[in-house]
Amino acid sequence: MVDRIAGIWGTRTPYAKDGLWPVRVDQSLSEGVTESDVDRWVQSACVLCSNGCACDIAVKGGAMVGIRGRAGDLVNHGRLGPKGLFASWQGVSHRDRLQRPLIREDGRLVECDWDTAMNRITERSRQLLQERGPLSHGFYTSGQLFLEEYYALAVLGKAGIGTPHMDGNTRLCTATAAAALKETFGADGQPGTYADIDSCDAMFLYGHNMAETQTVLWSRVLDRIAGPDRPKIVCIDPRDTEVARHSDVHLAVRPGTNLALMNALVHEVLANGWLDAEYVNEHTVGLEELKATVEPWTAEAAAAVCDVSAADIREAARIFGTSSRVLSTVLQGFYQSAQATAASCQVNNLHLLRGLLGRPGCGILQMNGQPTAQNNRECGADGDLPGFRNWENPDHIQELADLWDVDPLTIPHWAPPTHAMQIFRYAEQGSIEFLWISATNPAVSMPDLPRIRNILAKPDLFLVVQDLYLTETAQAADVVLPAAGWGEKTGTFTNVNRTVHLSDKAVEPPGEARSDLEIFLDYARRMEFTTLQGDPLLPWTGPEDAFQAWKECSRGRPCDYSGMSYDRLRGGSGIPWPCNDENPDGRERLYADGVFPTDPNYCESYGHDLLTGATVGAESFRASVPRGRAILKAADYHPPHEEPDGEYPLRYTTGRTAYHFHTRTKTGRSRPLTQAAPSAWVEIGPDDAGRLGIREGDLVRVTSRRGRIEVPARVSDIRNGTVFAPFHYGYWDADGAPGEHPTAANELTITEWDPVSKQPVFKNAAVKVEKIADAAGPAPAPTTTASRPAAAGMKRVPPTTGGSGAEATELFNAAPPPRFPESINSVAINRSGQESRP
Amino acid sequence: MNLSIYLGMLHQAETTLAESFRQVASGHGAEPDVHFLCHTLAQQCEEHSRLLLPVVQRYGEDLSDSEPERLHAEGLSTTRQGPVGLLRDLQDLYLLASLVDVTWTMVKQAGSALRDRELLDVVARCGGETAVQLRWLQTRMKQAAPQALLVAR
Numbered sequence: 008m009v010d011r012i013a014g015i016w017g018t019r020t021p022y023a024k025d026g027l028w029p030v031r032v033d034q035s036l037s038e039g040v041t042e043s044d045v046d047r048w049v050q051s052a053c054v055l056c057s058n059g060c061a062c063d064i065a066v067k068g069g070a071m072v073g074i075r076g077r078a079g080d081l082v083n084h085g086r087l088g089p090k091g092l093f094a095s096w097q098g099v100s101h102r103d104r105l106q107r108p109l110i111r112e113d114g115r116l117v118e119c120d121w122d123t124a125m126n127r128i129t130e131r132s133r134q135l136l137q138e139r140g141p142l143s144h145g146f147y148t149s150g151q152l153f154l155e156e157y158y159a160l161a162v163l164g165k166a167g168i169g170t171p172h173m174d175g176n177t178r179l180c181t182a183t184a185a186a187a188l189k190e191t192f193g194a195d196g197q198p199g200t201y202a203d204i205d206s207c208d209a210m211f212l213y214g215h216n217m218a219e220t221q222t223v224l225w226s227r228v229l230d231r232i233a234g235p236d237r238p239k240i241v242c243i244d245p246r247d248t249e250v251a252r253h254s255d256v257h258l259a260v261r262p263g264t265n266l267a268l269m270n271a272l273v274h275e276v277l278a279n280g281w282l283d284a285e286y287v288n289e290h291t292v293g294l295e296e297l298k299a300t301v302e303p304w305t306a307e308a309a310a311a312v313c314d315v316s317a318a319d320i321r322e323a324a325r326i327f328g329t330s331s332r333v334l335s336t337v338l339q340g341f342y343q344s345a346q347a348t349a350a351s352c353q354v355n356n357l358h359l360l361r362g363l364l365g366r367p368g369c370g371i372l373q374m375n376g377q378p379t380a381q382n383n384r385e386c387g388a389d390g391d392l393p394g395f396r397n398w399e400n401p402d403h404i405q406e407l408a409d410l411w412d413v414d415p416l417t418i419p420h421w422a423p424p425t426h427a428m429q430i431f432r433y434a435e436q437g438s439i440e441f442l443w444i445s446a447t448n449p450a451v452s453m454p455d456l457p458r459i460r461n462i463l464a465k466p467d468l469f470l471v472v473q474d475l476y477l478t479e480t481a482q483a484a485d486v487v488l489p490a491a492g493w494g495e496k497t498g499t500f501t502n503v504n505r506t507v508h509l510s511d512k513a514v515e516p517p518g519e520a521r522s523d524l525e526i527f528l529d530y531a532r533r534m535e536f537t538t539l540q541g542d543p544l545l546p547w548t549g550p551e552d553a554f555q556a557w558k559e560c561s562r563g564r565p566c567d568y569s570g571m572s573y574d575r576l577r578g579g580s581g582i583p584w585p586c587n588d589e590n591p592d593g594r595e596r597l598y599a600d601g602v603f604p605t606d607p608n609y610c611e612s613y614g615h616d617l618l619t620g621a622t623v624g625a626e627s628f629r630a631s632v633p634r635g636r637a638i639l640k641a642a643d644y645h646p647p648h649e650e651p652d653g654e655y656p657l658r659y660t661t662g663r664t665a666y667h668f669h670t671r672t673k674t675g676r677s678r679p680l681t682q683a684a685p686s687a688w689v690e691i692g693p694d695d696a697g698r699l700g701i702r703e704g705d706l707v708r709v710t711s712r713r714g715r716i717e718v719p720a721r722v723s724d725i726r727n728g729t730v731f732a733p734f735h736y737g738y739w740d741a742d743g744a745p746g747e748h749p750t751a752a753n754e755l756t757i758t759e760w761d762p763v764s765k766q767p768v769f770k771n772a773a774v775k776v777e778k779i780a781d782a783a784g785p786a787p788a789p790t791t792t793a794s795r796p797a798a799a800g801m802k803r804v805p806p807t808t809g810g811s812g813a814e815a816t817e818l819f820n821a822a823p824p825p826r827f828p829e830s831i832n833s834v835a836i837n838r839s840g841q842e843s844r845p
Numbered sequence: 846m847n848l849s850i851y852l853g854m855l856h857q858a859e860t861t862l863a864e865s866f867r868q869v870a871s872g873h874g875a876e877p878d879v880h881f882l883c884h885t886l887a888q889q890c891e892e893h894s895r896l897l898l899p900v901v902q903r904y905g906e907d908l909s910d911s912e913p914e915r916l917h918a919e920g921l922s923t924t925r926q927g928p929v930g931l932l933r934d935l936q937d938l939y940l941l942a943s944l945v946d947v948t949w950t951m952v953k954q955a956g957s958a959l960r961d962r963e964l965l966d967v968v969a970r971c972g973g974e975t976a977v978q979l980r981w982l983q984t985r986m987k988q989a990a991p992q993a994l995l996v997a998r
Contacts, residue, residue, distance in 0.1 A: 139996050142991060142992055143996055421991065428877075436928060436997065438998060616977050618977070619886075620878075620981065621978075760877070
């Protein structure tokens with residue numbers, strides 16, 4: 008037994024370059040349950056980060072009692088992280104679950120039956136459609152539903168109601184990943200694969216604290232590091248993360264200055280001639296513009312802006328420029344910061360300049376934040392159109408209209424679908440009067456919370472919230488719908504590296520809770536949405552019908568699922584799309600041939616100007632981009648819009664800890680995870696703390712132009728002049744409101760977003776910090792992560808451990824490591840174990 | 846040579862456009878994208894005026910033309926409020942930027958006939974950025990128009 012709170016990444020299984028990552032099966036069972044007690048194991052994958060670890064759920068007496076990793080899956084080779092082990096089934100099997108719908112009566116939420124709740128919704132919906140039209144409706148969904156649910160929502164919203172106001176909190180986590188891929192390659196689609204970790208000579212982690220955000224993926228990196236020929240690691244992060252601690256070069260940049268650094272890295276690669284001229288010549292366009300943009304960005308120029316050493320920038324560039332195989336991974340440090348898309352495109356550019364794509368060890372992973380964010384992008388319940396279709400291409404709109412048998416004019420395509428921040432602005436102004444929020448908690452997760460709370464509380468906004476628990480957002484709703492959770496419904500979802508997993512229903516949902524798919528289908532039925540032929544628009548009876556419909560929608564597009572089936576997804580490994588006639592077992596890496604989806608008739612986007620977000624437009628795109636070439640896009644660096652000044656002298660950044668997910672809706676209901684990181688804190692470096700008279704654990708007030716938080720201080724090794732707060736700590740487990748000492752990191756964040764991806768800027772704001780009370784003990788921050796105390800305080804803070812409730816088993820080499828494509832089911836296995844055709 | 850009239854017009858128009866971007870930025874602080882980007886674009890216009898200086902020194906500038914001031918007086922001396930007000934303010938910026946755009950084009954024509962490489966380089970950069978300003982304004986207006994014109998309260 009291993010304490011997986013103390014040992015987040017478990018036991019090392021070192022391996023060498025080009026070797027196979029050994030299998031280690033992680034398992035955790037409810038106290039008192041042994042393997043022999045388990046009635047059955049039900050196949051699924053974990054939904055507590057974007058990694059997509061395949062697992063089996065243990066069921067006993069109709070309840071979920073445990074989880075174990077699937078040895079044969081290409082994603083995780085049997086492993087699970089602490090959140091998967093301790094908050095997957097535990098996070099949904101809690102007495103707080105919503106069991107019946109609620110409606111607001113005389114200002115209070117009271118229980119009712121489904122008919123009453125749904126009638127109230129459809130009554131308001133019908134009335135508004137009649138009086139104000141489709142633009143009065145907005146839908147704000149999640150990165151945590153299943154593919155089938157997003158697709159149902161997309162069809163319902165785009166073809167049933169016909170509103171452009173559909174987005175998800177994927178806007179907060181993954182919009183820049185999608186935007187950067189579209190700008191560079193013409194369409195979304197992850198070029199690389201996790202298996203590139205096995206073969207790379209160097210890894211660059213750009214604003215990606217992988218050790219905490221995707222713990223199992225980091226285990227794979229640690230096992231390479233522990234092997235005989237470790238890759239070089241370059242870390243770009245203002246905090247002293249576990250990644251930084253293992254790095255060869257740590258560039259602890261000032262928040263808000265990523266693009267200056269990236270322009271310098273590209274500058275160095277060009278200046279030293281480390282480019283593959285033939286590749287660039289044959290497969291890209293835009294080199295001259297890129298050269299001109301980065302020309303002023305010498306290592307010294309960037310060093311001055313970013314406050315890192317020029318020698319370190321040069322060394323990082325040298326590693327990128329001279330290693331044979333480089334893997335890059337990018338996450339929120341870039342996506343939620345200033346000039347997000349421009350900085351992320353420069354990562355793509357570095358790979359294009361050296362021709363490092365489509366081969367083992369040469370990959371780009373523009374990461375996602377949430378487990379099913381990818382599906383929201385594919386299915387178009389967010390700011391995209393289904394199947395990576397292009398809203399500016401009338402033929403793509405016609406394809407959708409044909410598929411759904413509706414008038415193409417029904418499908419809004421006069422502009423891109425409205426992004427989340429704009430949806431909330433329209434609600435603030437009163438032009439969106441019906442807002443349906445599913446599986447997400449903007450009352451804690453959006454920037455500038457005082458403003459968001461006011462919007463959600465507006466009496467003229469009809470608010471529907473569909474969730475597992477009575478979240479801070481649900482408390483403001485007019486109708487609350489109890490949703491079924493993971494393990495209580497069947498569906499598929501897709502992780503960062505395009506791998507599709509099936510999650511089968513293991514148990515019944517509590518009380519009257521229903522799956523999100525059932526709820527959406529019920530609404531569509533009650534609203535009587537029909538096709539041109541007069542048939543029901545959404546005739547599906549369950550998830551497999553929706554999956555079949557989705558296969559048709561995706562056919563011929565980059566995210567082609569047409570060769571998959573539920574039966575093929577059972578038993579073997581998850582399958583990476585595209586999966587079709589050409590790629591019957593899916594495809595591990597994209598763009599091996601250097602041909603990119605920039606054909607103007609095929610591409611998902613004609614692109615944008617990276618400084619302003621102005622659309623390039625079809626005509627200009629057709630004239631400037633030879634089909635099949637990737638585009639080297641660039642923008643000059645501009646300083647962030649809110650910088651420290653006399654009144655607010657420190658930079659403020661926010662993020663995740665390894666032990667929690669989002670607003671703790673699930674992880675906050677797990678005892679081991681909550682004990683590891685029970686409540687909010689803020690991190691400050693030793694010099695800043697000394698200057699401000701702050702010692703470990705002191706209660707401090709952090710104030711920005713938007714609001715304040717009051718939390719204990721952790722004196723950590725974060726860079727000077729910068730403070731960090733974890734974003735998990737809202738108020739559902741307090742009084743539901745900020746109270747005397749507010750704790751939610753987004754009380755302070757600014758309302759601003761990237762001009763292209765429209766992803767909010769959570770990583771840069773100006774704040775002041777002052778001590779308001781002496782410490783009552785050390786800050787409640789874990790010692791096992793980036794929030795580890797600085798050396799001076801280390802002895803006085805007890806180490807984070809899990810105790811008996813946090814134990815899990817590790818079974819080594821239970822099976823040979825899975826390989827692509829051998830581990831993919833080439834034929835379908837149906838539920839009764841018989842072969843069938845996909 | 847009458848090029849000085851157009852250089853004067855251009856200089857004035859860029860200055861007026863910069864001021865107008867600033868005005869829209871401060872009048873629409875509740876639309877953060879408009880607010881921040883208008884500040885950035887105001888700086889861009891001022892940079893255009895700066896880049897134009899050597900050309901102006903060479904050919905002179907005649908400030909007798911008052912076209913941009915008339916637009917300024919009618920459209921952007923103050924900003925409007927609400928969704929339709931935002932749309933109309935952006936539309937005024939669009940008109941002003943169009944004037945700048947076409948003036949750059951005429952100056953480019955003259956520069957070509959003069960075979961003045963330095964002038965053509967300035968036009969390539971500034972005219973290109975003005976074209977992007979126009980595209981951004983149009984992108985933003987197209988997104989805002991249906992909501993402003995159909996359902997805004």
